[in-house]
Amino acid sequence: MESYEEVINNLLGSVKNKNEARVARKLISALEEIPEYDPDPLDIQDIYALALNCLPPRYKQKGTIVLSESVNDEEIMAALRVAIQKVRSNPKYAKGENV
Structure with missing residues (x-):
């Protein structure tokens, strides 16, 4: 039998x-x-993270059958557009700076 630690470590690679x-x-x-x-x-990383935070999570494990998508492509694009505008409007650093 696997230990709890082994099961939890396997979760990190199998639940997405x-x-x-x-x-x-x-994107x-x-x-x-x-x-x-x-x-x-x-900026691209910030946009990606912000967009994901605007959407409900859709966790699945290996072998899961997806019967329907709760988030459609237009909702994803809308979240990305909002995230792009936030990042463009609120840069965390000056262009060309080493971060």
């Missing part, structure tokens, strides 16, 4: 928030809507 991959796939499309915006890698 399904929205993470969906947000990552839509490029959302950024392409604003061609004049050239975000730094840190």
Whole structure:
């Protein structure tokens, strides 16, 4: 029998928030809507995290059957648009600075 520690360590690799991959796939499309915006890698990370925080989590484990998506693509794009505007309006550092 596995120890609790082994079971918990296995959880970290097997339980995922399904929205993470969906947000990552839509992020490029959302950024392409604003061609004049050239975000730094840190900006992109902030946008990704903010968008995920605006969406309900969709955790699944390996082998889970998904019967329906509770968040549609337009809701993901809306969350990304809001996140992009927040990051653009509130930069945490000056462009070109070493963070």
